Amino acid sequence: MVFETTSAGDDGIDEPDDSALATALHQLNTAAEYVDVDEGVIERLKRPTRVTQVTVPIERDDGTIETYTGYRAQHDDVRGPYKGGIRYHPDVSAEESVGLAMWMTWKCAVMDLPFGGAKGGIVVDPYDLSKRETERLTRRFTEEIRDVIGPTVDIPAPDMGTGPETMGWMMDAYSMLRGETIPGVVTGKPPVIGGSEGREGAPGRSVAIITREFLEYQGRDLDDTTVAVQGYGSVGANAARALDDWGANVVAASDMGGAVYDADGLDTHAIPSYDEEPNAVTSYDAPRTLDSDALFELDVDVLIPAAIGGVLTDDNADDVEADIIVEGANGPTTTGADEIFAERGIPVVPDILANAGGVTVSYFEWLQDINRRQWTLDRVHDELETHMLSAWDEVREVYEDKDLTWREAAYVVALQRIGEAKTMRGLWP
Numbered sequence: 104m105v106f107e108t109t110s111a112g113d114d115g116i117d118e119p120d121d122s123a124l125a126t127a128l129h130q131l132n133t134a135a136e137y138v139d140v141d142e143g144v145i146e147r148l149k150r151p152t153r154v155t156q157v158t159v160p161i162e163r164d165d166g167t168i169e170t171y172t173g174y175r176a177q178h179d180d181v182r183g184p185y186k187g188g189i190r191y192h193p194d195v196s197a198e199e200s201v202g203l204a205m206w207m208t209w210k211c212a213v214m215d216l217p218f219g220g221a222k223g224g225i226v227v228d229p230y231d232l233s234k235r236e237t238e239r240l241t242r243r244f245t246e247e248i249r250d251v252i253g254p255t256v257d258i259p260a261p262d263m264g265t266g267p268e269t270m271g272w273m274m275d276a277y278s279m280l281r282g283e284t285i286p287g288v289v290t291g292k293p294p295v296i297g298g299s300e301g302r303e304g305a306p307g308r309s310v311a312i313i314t315r316e317f318l319e320y321q322g323r324d325l326d327d328t329t330v331a332v333q334g335y336g337s338v339g340a341n342a343a344r345a346l347d348d349w350g351a352n353v354v355a356a357s358d359m360g361g362a363v364y365d366a367d368g369l370d371t372h373a374i375p376s377y378d379e380e381p382n383a384v385t386s387y388d389a390p391r392t393l394d395s396d397a398l399f400e401l402d403v404d405v406l407i408p409a410a411i412g413g414v415l416t417d418d419n420a421d422d423v424e425a426d427i428i429v430e431g432a433n434g435p436t437t438t439g440a441d442e443i444f445a446e447r448g449i450p451v452v453p454d455i456l457a458n459a460g461g462v463t464v465s466y467f468e469w470l471q472d473i474n475r476r477q478w479t480l481d482r483v484h485d486e487l488e489t490h491m492l493s494a495w496d497e498v499r500e501v502y503e504d505k506d507l508t509w510r511e512a513a514y515v516v517a518l519q520r521i522g523e524a525k526t527m528r529g530l531w532p
């Protein structure tokens with residue numbers, strides 16, 4: 104199956120649009136110019152190994168039957184089992200799943216985790232379903248994809264519209280079908296059934312660690328750094344609070360309801376995160392409130408887009424006044440905006456490095472499940488720190504060696520690892 108986007112040329116990249124797949128293909132092609140990897144391997148990586156489409160019928164609470172479509176895209180597993188989230192959203196499609204699966208392949212490789220990339224989901228608005236309906240949908244979806252997932256094959260995790268509870272149902276359904284308890288089939292579970300301490304806060308924490316390292320690399324003092332964070336959910340709030348705790352001055356934060364600003368620094372723990380109270384950032388008593396979009400124009404040292412993809416575009420990139428951008432969300436910067444930031448000399452620290460704490464702690468969860476041994480939160484934090492610093496060092500070395508952007512350097516690290524693994528394993532048969 105060859106996936107190309109409608110606006111793309113023959114090689115899939117001539118006229119890149121901003122879809123996940125177009126962006127993933129564009130980034131692959133850019134990185135391919137800088138690595139010593141066989142062209143045939145690059146061609147292979149433009150395609151997924153397989154995309155499974157399933158039909159998921161459920162009985163609604165009113166007794167009627169509704170039928171949904173689900174997907175699991177598996178991009179590449181040369182370095183280990185496929186790994187990636189399950190999304191419940193009306194826009195889920197085969198093409199989007201493939202693009203997001205590719206991102207997971209690069210993210211796991213840049214972190215040197217023994218996983219490949221996958222993504223999937225169900226075309227559904229989760230707000231349309233009751234909790235019992237969501238449970239039935241999850242169990243039936245798990246049954247439909249049971250032959251392509253498993254702790255040594257493909258390990259799903261939460262994504263948009265799914266969470267720890269969904270993963271608990273998936274784990275239970277898979278275990279019931281196999282006749283034994285198999286916690287390692289999914290990550291992001293509640294700790295009481297094999298989830299890891301620290302998983303929820305991990306992507307935000309890794310954003311904070313990478314921001315701290317980047318500032319140190321530039322010879323800046325965290326205590327003299329101002330930070331603006333777009334999105335105050337799992338990633339944004341945890342990143343803001345960690346940076347605040349470590350001495351940075353978080354001056355602005357936003358959510359869908361607006362933004363708050365205090366030049367003297369916000370009390371990040373007092374601002375409700377999305378989980379604590381959805382879209383209530385402006386309920387915090389700040390000297391100034393702003394429109395959400397005005398946050399991008401603030402003259403701060405670090406801007407952390409941590410809400411959704413595609414928010415920094417060629418329409419607003421020229422208005423960004425920050426010195427550094429650290430991507431908390433997946434894909435917040437479009438290809439056009441990336442080019443503008445490169446021209447303007449604003450470094451963009453990419454998502455596949457900065458927010459990779461999530462999949463890294465998922466790896467720790469998988470290890471804990473396989474070993475049937477729970478780690479303490481301190482151990483999770485220590486190991487996360489070690490993994491993030493080692494990935495940061497690798498990306499920095501490539502950045503210093505070659506004349507690349509930070510994003511290109513991260514992709515080069517990932518692609519080199521995948522290419523070498525493919526070469527060493529050879530081609531079957």
Ligand code: NAD
Binds near residue numbers: 338409
């Ligand atoms: P979340 O739902 O917990 O929070 C999202 C926040 O963004 C909310 O505060 C919401 O109000 C805000 N928001 C949405 N649209 C906005 C807009 N236009 N302007 C301002 N604020 C807006 O989500 P999350 O889990 O923190 O994920 C955020 C991003 O990080 C997503 O791109 C996600 O894919 C990515 N990510 C999440 C994880 C994870 O494990 N949670 C891991 C890696 C990457």
